[in-house]
Structure formats: C-alpha cells, structure tokens
Amino acid sequence: MIKAFIFDLDGVIVDTAKYHFIAWRRMANAVGSDFTEEENEKLKGVSRMESLDLILEWGGVEKTVAEKQELATQKNEWYREYILKMDDSEILEGILPFLDAAEAQGLKLAVGSSSKNATTILEQIGLKDRFEVIIDGNKLTRSKPDPQVFEMGAEAMGLKPNECVVFEDAEKGVDAALSGGFYAVGVGGDNLKHAHHVVPDFTNLTPNDILQALPAAAI
Ligand code: BG6
Ligand code: MG
Numbered sequence: 001m002i003k004a005f006i007f008d009l010d011g012v013i014v015d016t017a018k019y020h021f022i023a024w025r026r027m028a029n030a031v032g033s034d035f036t037e038e039e040n041e042k043l044k045g046v047s048r049m050e051s052l053d054l055i056l057e058w059g060g061v062e063k064t065v066a067e068k069q070e071l072a073t074q075k076n077e078w079y080r081e082y083i084l085k086m087d088d089s090e091i092l093e094g095i096l097p098f099l100d101a102a103e104a105q106g107l108k109l110a111v112g113s114s115s116k117n118a119t120t121i122l123e124q125i126g127l128k129d130r131f132e133v134i135i136d137g138n139k140l141t142r143s144k145p146d147p148q149v150f151e152m153g154a155e156a157m158g159l160k161p162n163e164c165v166v167f168e169d170a171e172k173g174v175d176a177a178l179s180g181g182f183y184a185v186g187v188g189g190d191n192l193k194h195a196h197h198v199v200p201d202f203t204n205l206t207p208n209d210i211l212q213a214l215p216a217a218a219i
Helices: 017-030 037-041 048-058 065-083 095-104 118-124 148-157 171-179 207-213
Strands: 004-007 108-112 133-135 164-168 183-187 197-199
Touching: 004 148, 017 037, 017 048, 017 065, 037 048, 048 065, 065 118, 095 108, 095 207, 108 148, 118 133, 133 148, 148 164, 148 171, 164 171, 171 183, 197 207
Parallel strands: 004 108, 004 164, 108 133, 164 183, 183 197
Antiparallel strands: none
C-alpha cells in the first residue's frame, strides 16, 4: 500500500535546468568551449562532477582533478547567484494543490534530489517545511541511477520502497526508482516511458489519479 510520495526537486517541483544551463555555459565559455540546450537535457539528474566531465568531454577540453574541482566550485557560485533570487513564483503549476491533497489523504511527503543545493532551493521557494524528509546531494555517496537517494528517503520515513511513489523528470531518476523497487512516475519527457506511469506535469493532477494509474498491487 502506498504511504508516501518522494519528489525529485529539479525539473519536478521547480525548473532549475535553465539556471544550471546558464551557469555551466559560463564555465564552458571560460575554458574556450560551449554546449547546446539539447546537450543540457542530458545533464538532468546527473551529479555536479559528472556533469562537468560530460561538458569538458563534449568540448574536447582536458583538465586536472584540481582544475576540475575549481571549475565546479566556480560554476556552483554562479548557479547560487541565480537560485538565491528564486521565490515561490517558481513552484511549478499544480504542485501546491497536489501536495495539499496528498497531505490531506495522510500520505507522507519527501524530497530525493541529487543536488547539494536542494535545501537552499526549498527554503527560497518556501517549501522546506512541507517535507517530512529531505535527502539531498550532500548525503549521497552514489548518484542516480543508483537508488541510494530514494532508499535513504524511504528508510528515514520508516517505509519500504514498494510503499513509496517516486516522481522524476530524468531518465536516470526513473531508472534509480525502478532499480530500488519503488513505483516510478515520470514527469514530462518521452524518455520516461519505462516508468509505471507518465504525466506531462502536475496541472489538475490529484493523488488519486496517480494511485489509480499504478499496478493494482500498489493500492
Ligand atoms: C540534479 C540536477 O537535481 O542535481 C542536475 O538535475 C545537477 O542537473 C545535480 O547537476 C547536482 O546539482 P548541484 O546543485 O549539487 O550542483
Ligand atoms: Mg530532476
């Protein structure tokens, strides 16, 4: 029986991909390289250091470990300039009524994000106190598609994976949820068809719409 919803943050609750893109491009340009918005899609759900490696690889740029650390730190400073300007107007449509309805139905709510900035973003948009558990990139030793982030979330709520639904906008995030034995709902893209259910976004969506779309064993 489903007892909790675990939400990815970036791309599910807020659209931060645009800020990651601007900050990563600034970094790429600084090392004489660049990358496209299409390539940026491939960075969704990917950790900071893995994203840096991909961007450098696309540009054919080689850097030492120490230089990479510096570039990642610089990018994060630029990224934080943008996220520190965020407010509740950036919460994606339908999220607030969905959280209200889920809470009213007695479902527990958690966030499972790869981002080390997840708690800052939740504070900026005023949602930090809405979640019983927040697992962010600072607590993780393994990135998605490893299920660690969601396993830690379920464990902190005292629940088993098959009692939780994970909402994810990234292919690697859906893979992580499925490999951990969670129910997975893809939010957005065509690349999420392996999830148990896919929704375009949260507009007019209710928790019951989700529960009814899952395999019978979930309810
Ligand atoms: C994920 C984003 O949520 O967090 C990725 O989808 C990002 O694009 C990753 O690289 C790590 O974020 P941060 O804030 O720790 O650099
Ligand atoms: Mg995401």
